[in-house]
Amino acid sequence: MSELAERRKRGRPRKEARSGASARAAILKAAAEEFAERGYEAASLRAIARRAGVDSALVHHYFDDKADLFTASLEAPLRPDRALEVILAGPHDEIGVSIVRFLLEQLENPKAQARMVAILRTALSSGPGSRMLREFLTREVFLRLATAAGGDDDARLRANLAAAQLVGVMITRFVLKLEPIATAPAEDLARRVGPVIQWHLFGDPSQPLA
């Protein structure tokens, strides 16, 4: 992600800086409209370029792919798709704890938390934001988790249940602000929730947990 941030900062040459920034802003605005109207699946980078009145190549200059443009248009405080790629390639036994640790560490910052709360509220609303977020998560997050968990229907359900535990932790900690979960150290939660994520994804449901 820092490589990307650097590339964005470097951006265009100085004399084009202003028009570059405004082109990027136009693309983000067009993307937000396109995703809200058509959902994440049906939205295309080509249609977003057309809507923004820029060449498709310029969209690819600023954004790596659809997931990158989507998360930028949402001002998402983290990139679950990229993090998962790294975590799933790491030690198998630590996948659950790494996912929880990543999520909570990225959300330590109050601005990141506030943005995540806004995104959660959008996801849970009855508006169009709910569909685009569901489609993004299904395509870019749950599919990766389900593939890691075995790839069949059962794995898809287990990926949903892992996601349910994570969504529940974010909601009780950052939205409802229940105590003591709201102020518990991230590492304590990683230690307690990590094994649950691991079990949902890879455990044997016929075996008792306790």
Added chain:
Amino acid sequence: MSELAERRKRGRPRKEARSGASARAAILKAAAEEFAERGYEAASLRAIARRAGVDSALVHHYFDDKADLFTASLEAPLRPDRALEVILAGPHDEIGVSIVRFLLEQLENPKAQARMVAILRTALSSGPGSRMLREFLTREVFLRLATAAGGDDDARLRANLAAAQLVGVMITRFVLKLEPIATAPAEDLARRVGPVIQWHLFGDPSQPLA
């Protein structure tokens, strides 16, 4: 709960039926206002009676206690406080699975689901409904869970984590409607989520789950 429903149906004698129904409606309206303004903790049955322009005794005639009036004013599709009392008094090893089974069975009905979705959205909003629901859940649900789990600070955190898993299941199943969790049989979910609830509440967090 059926005893209560019967008592309400029996209600007042026929000739008082109309004024009885309107008094009950006035109490519910006053309760909704009082809970929204003052939260669950600070609201009192006496203040609600005053606001409704009825005698306190009439509030007690229609409603057993504050939790009863609160859930009636929300048209809550289930009574987590009462269910927990019964479940926690049952077999210790089945507490987790019984909680999940109760929750999902009560929400099989589409009307109950729709009502629960509305309540979840209120809880997650930035409005006053969020506070009153957080206070109700803390007082009437999490405190019972935490007491069952040992009663100390650690037990309070474990009760929060169990609640987080349950909230996450409701949100992914009924609000986000992710597949396959949205259409999975309740009993499959009880079998998979029950052990997680049991482990959060009573398991040894220093032991691996898998």
